Amino acid sequence: MIKVKVRLRPIVSKINLPTVLKTTILPGDSIERLFIATQVGEIFYIDNGVIRTFLDIRPQIIKLGTSEPGVSRGGYDERGLLGLAFHPQFTYNGLFYLHYSVAGTQGPGALTKHFKPDPCDPKTLNLRWTNRETKYNHIDTVEEWILQSNGQPQKRRTLLNLRRPFFNHNGVNSLNFSPETGKLVLTTGDGGAGYDPFNSSQDNMEIAGKIIEIDVVKNTFIGNPPVVTRFNELPVPIQDTLTVIAKGVRNIPGISYQRIYNQYIKYVGNVGQDLAETIFSFVHYRPIPVTQLVQASLRNNEPKQKGFINLGWRGWEGAFPTSTIKGCSENSTSDEKTIAYYNEAVKTSVKRLQPLTSYFHSDPRPDKFGGTALTGVQAFMGNEIPTLTGSVVFTDIARNEESGPPVRGVLAYTRVRTDGKLNDFSVIETDYNFGSQSAYYVSLGTNLDQTRLYLGVYGSMKVTDVNQGTVFEIVP
Numbered sequence: 001m002i003k004v005k006v007r008l009r010p011i012v013s014k015i016n017l018p019t020v021l022k023t024t025i026l027p028g029d030s031i032e033r034l035f036i037a038t039q040v041g042e043i044f045y046i047d048n049g050v051i052r053t054f055l056d057i058r059p060q061i062i063k064l065g066t067s068e069p070g071v072s073r074g075g076y077d078e079r080g081l082l083g084l085a086f087h088p089q090f091t092y093n094g095l096f097y098l099h100y101s102v103a104g105t106q107g108p109g110a111l112t113k114h115f116k117p118d119p120c121d122p123k124t125l126n127l128r129w130t131n132r133e134t135k136y137n138h139i140d141t142v143e144e145w146i147l148q149s150n151g152q153p154q155k156r157r158t159l160l161n162l163r164r165p166f167f168n169h170n171g172v173n174s175l176n177f178s179p180e181t182g183k184l185v186l187t188t189g190d191g192g193a194g195y196d197p198f199n200s201s202q203d204n205m206e207i208a209g210k211i212i213e214i215d216v217v218k219n220t221f222i223g224n225p226p227v228v229t230r231f232n233e234l235p236v237p238i239q240d241t242l243t244v245i246a247k248g249v250r251n252i253p254g255i256s257y258q259r260i261y262n263q264y265i266k267y268v269g270n271v272g273q274d275l276a277e278t279i280f281s282f283v284h285y286r287p288i289p290v291t292q293l294v295q296a297s298l299r300n301n302e303p304k305q306k307g308f309i310n311l312g313w314r315g316w317e318g319a320f321p322t323s324t325i326k327g328c329s330e331n332s333t334s335d336e337k338t339i340a341y342y343n344e345a346v347k348t349s350v351k352r353l354q355p356l357t358s359y360f361h362s363d364p365r366p367d368k369f370g371g372t373a374l375t376g377v378q379a380f381m382g383n384e385i386p387t388l389t390g391s392v393v394f395t396d397i398a399r400n401e402e403s404g405p406p407v408r409g410v411l412a413y414t415r416v417r418t419d420g421k422l423n424d425f426s427v428i429e430t431d432y433n434f435g436s437q438s439a440y441y442v443s444l445g446t447n448l449d450q451t452r453l454y455l456g457v458y459g460s461m462k463v464t465d466v467n468q469g470t471v472f473e474i475v476p
Helices: 290-298 344-345
Strands: 003-013 017-026 032-038 043-047 050-056 081-086 096-099 138-147 155-163 176-178 184-188 210-214 244-248 256-259 264-269 276-282 323-327 335-338 357-358 373-380 391-396 410-414 424-430 440-446 453-457 469-475
Touching: 003 032, 003 043, 017 081, 017 453, 017 469, 032 081, 032 469, 043 081, 096 155, 096 176, 138 323, 244 290, 256 344, 256 373, 264 373, 276 373, 276 391, 373 453, 391 440
Parallel strands: 003 424, 017 440, 081 176, 373 440
Antiparallel strands: 003 469, 017 032, 032 043, 043 050, 081 096, 096 138, 138 155, 176 184, 184 210, 210 244, 256 264, 264 276, 276 357, 323 335, 373 391, 391 410, 410 424, 440 453, 453 469
């Protein structure tokens, strides 16, 4: 892969952690403007170089960075305002969509202690999430809002209320519109805790660990949907609005669509466990209506899954069977890697989608890097950085180097091969001097025609460390 060098041009700084970066054209306007959603619940837009508030729902967001049992450690959190999508006709109808973790919904969590599967102890391999009404961490909501003619946003309706077992793996940049179907796409992680203890991602009834299309044109006339975890708990009118594109998701930073001639390549990333971060691509797929999934479950048979996408988790982490890792003897620098879920790896071995590329948490190759967690995947169609035209760009939150602070995130790219085989990737070098400040790469965004790229950087991993965010444009 050809080496690429880019410049990071700061657009705005000293903001809270930026989770979503998107552009749209406001009603009555003609210029595309950059919108920035922060994890704590603010949405800003850039107007002639000035940052303006579009919406502030901080009081409606769960208290982030708290250290209750099973929640987070010292200010690290994966809840908050996680998704923002503008309707394709936003300029005319003012509709937009939010996904966030709701204030006042803190629960004790689904498990009382840290989970790690033990291949020698079957009890750890098939846990059940019981007493869900009381043993959960928080509630996420997906809402439809409208920008009224007076310029004030107002909530119109709630589309989904989801009970989540743990604080993490809720997805990020989790709402996007499909240019193919015109539907709202919700990408949701497996629920968290690591290793998907309840195997939610492969269970057809679990909403967790899926890529879901929502038909927002259909009105369910249900003002406040019930809080659920499974598709069969949803009222039939809501089931009717949903189709499932994919399962086997661990945690996911959104979905990106790239138009090539008259079809779209879809790119999705799966955040890894201990070994690898993975990017998948697919063109053809056949989503399954949720009503069909529910009917098949009632009859205790498998729905027709031809053309249904399976990313392979929890049996597979990218191109590898999911492993548990532990150190060898005291005087050895090696690790022992044991397949965590051998039977599941076998069951999903041929059903799963093969990755486009993977990068690893440890990589001895001089031109590569050790990754930590994938935070953004975006197709790029611009001509200003010719080497990147037609590629897919991705970000990792932090290089996993042993050199210590200050931390640096990493940008890289790959592209689809015409023979469909696994491809290599290349690091994108940047010129920006962050000085002694840490720089976690937390989000990646693009404009409407994918000719510009935006990078969100934060100075800390703690949401309780405020106003340490900068948004850059990636330029030649």
